[in-house]
Amino acid sequence: MSEGVEWAVHSCPNLAWLGEERAVPAAKLAAFYELPPAYLNKQLQALARAGVVTPTSGSRGGFRLARPPEKITLMDVVAAIEGEEEAFRCTEIRHRGGSDSGERGGPPCAIHTSMRKAELAWRRELASQSIADIASTVEEHSPDASERVRRWFGDTRA
Amino acid sequence: MSEGVEWAVHSCPNLAWLGEERAVPAAKLAAFYELPPAYLNKQLQALARAGVVTPTSGSRGGFRLARPPEKITLMDVVAAIEGEEEAFRCTEIRHRGGSDSGERGGPPCAIHTSMRKAELAWRRELASQSIADIASTVEEHSPDASERVRRWFGDTRA
DNA sequence: GTCGGCCTACTCGGATAGTACGTGTCCGAGTGAAACGGG
DNA sequence: CCCGTTTCACTCGGACACGTACTATCCGAGTAGGCCGAC
Numbered sequence: 102m103s104e105g106v107e108w109a110v111h112s113c114p115n116l117a118w119l120g121e122e123r124a125v126p127a128a129k130l131a132a133f134y135e136l137p138p139a140y141l142n143k144q145l146q147a148l149a150r151a152g153v154v155t156p157t158s159g160s161r162g163g164f165r166l167a168r169p170p171e172k173i174t175l176m177d178v179v180a181a182i183e184g185e186e187e188a189f190r191c192t193e194i195r196h197r198g199g200s201d202s203g204e205r206g207g208p209p210c211a212i213h214t215s216m217r218k219a220e221l222a223w224r225r226e227l228a229s230q231s232i233a234d235i236a237s238t239v240e241e242h243s244p245d246a247s248e249r250v251r252r253w254f255g256d257t258r259a
Numbered sequence: 260m261s262e263g264v265e266w267a268v269h270s271c272p273n274l275a276w277l278g279e280e281r282a283v284p285a286a287k288l289a290a291f292y293e294l295p296p297a298y299l300n301k302q303l304q305a306l307a308r309a310g311v312v313t314p315t316s317g318s319r320g321g322f323r324l325a326r327p328p329e330k331i332t333l334m335d336v337v338a339a340i341e342g343e344e345e346a347f348r349c350t351e352i353r354h355r356g357g358s359d360s361g362e363r364g365g366p367p368c369a370i371h372t373s374m375r376k377a378e379l380a381w382r383r384e385l386a387s388q389s390i391a392d393i394a395s396t397v398e399e400h401s402p403d404a405s406e407r408v409r410r411w412f413g414d415t416r417a
Numbered sequence: 418g419t420c421g422g423c424c425t426a427c428t429c430g431g432a433t434a435g436t437a438c439g440t441g442t443c444c445g446a447g448t449g450a451a452a453c454g455g456g
Numbered sequence: 457c458c459c460g461t462t463t464c465a466c467t468c469g470g471a472c473a474c475g476t477a478c479t480a481t482c483c484g485a486g487t488a489g490g491c492c493g494a495c
Contacts, residue, residue: 262478263479295479295481297480297481297482301479301480315487315488316486317487317488317489318490319488320488
């Protein structure tokens with residue numbers, strides 16, 4: 102799995118804490134985690150294309166969450182970066198060479214079915230957890246997290 | 260996910276139907292599915308390293324299942340090809356730059372925990388399905404599958 | 418007829434190129450804000 | 457003092473190199489089986 106997924110998921114709770122009315126430049130988020138600014142920008146662009154965040158150009162521009170953090174799931178973020186297609190691609194090799202029984206389609210590919218079943222379990226688990234859940238868990242362990250984030254992103258502004 | 264996973268998983272039920280006392284060369288399996296022989300051989304080598312199949316050299320050599328198909332899970336095969344490490348790698352970016360609270364470790368990374376939870380659901384689902392289950396499902400839909408496989412792999416031998 | 422040795426053909430196994438995708442970087446188009454000047 | 461215009465700095469967005477890992481291939485080491493000859 103791409104490393105950009107980790108960056109994108111980490112960015113979201115910060116955007117949530119900073120509120121929906123405030124835009125954060127990719128460069129500032131990158132500085133927060135010491136990441137390559139241009140490359141993090143690329144990942145945020147992918148989030149924007151997927152409708153997870155909304156971009157704003159010009160001065161005081163940046164990215165903000167497109168909807169309340171309760172409505173954004175980990176599945177949304179992962180799908181935005183990795184793509185919607187399933188990881189296991191069935192190329193129907195059972196219909197090739199000596200294994201071909203002649204009839205196309207017919208019974209579904211048992212292996213494809215099994216792999217998809219596992220992948221659906223993964224997707225279901227990711228879809229059951231929202232950015233708000235992540236933010237809550239973090240604040241539960243360190244209650245000053247949101248305040249620290251707000252201060253850090255506010256300091257360099259003044 | 261690598262395409263080799265599909266090839267490896269498809270190969271296993273065939274090895275199961277052909278019995279444990281009979282070895283099948285990689286080249287013959289490749290011909291069965293019209294795959295690059297040398298490359299399929301590479302995947303089978305990975306299965307051998309993981310202890311899923313046992314290789315045999317020399318004439319009448321090849322690969323056979325290392326244990327009964329009921330004891331081989333999809334997880335075993337996928338892990339043999341893709342590796343044991345989890346897909347989402349947490350690089351602890353939360354402890355870098357302005358996000359660093361000073362204390363290493365401390366509370367577990369909430370994002371890592373959530374991603375791992377989803378991945379465990381995936382692994383559990385894969386581990387719950389054996390090669391024997393796959394073979395049974397296939398035979399349920401087309402009862403002559405095992406017989407056809409045995410005949411095809413036997414024909415070129417005589 | 419049987420046994421031992423040799424030879425051959427066949428198999429895996431790892432080392433070696435080619436290619437697609439993820440990683441990282443750069444510069445330009447567009448925009449919003451702020452500064453400036455005139456009314 | 458207020459408003460319109462201009463300028464400017466800042467942001468995203470897509471186009472451009474680089475590295476790694478998957479894909480594909482080839483050739484050599486090793487082995488099991490079969491053949492041949494001697495006993």
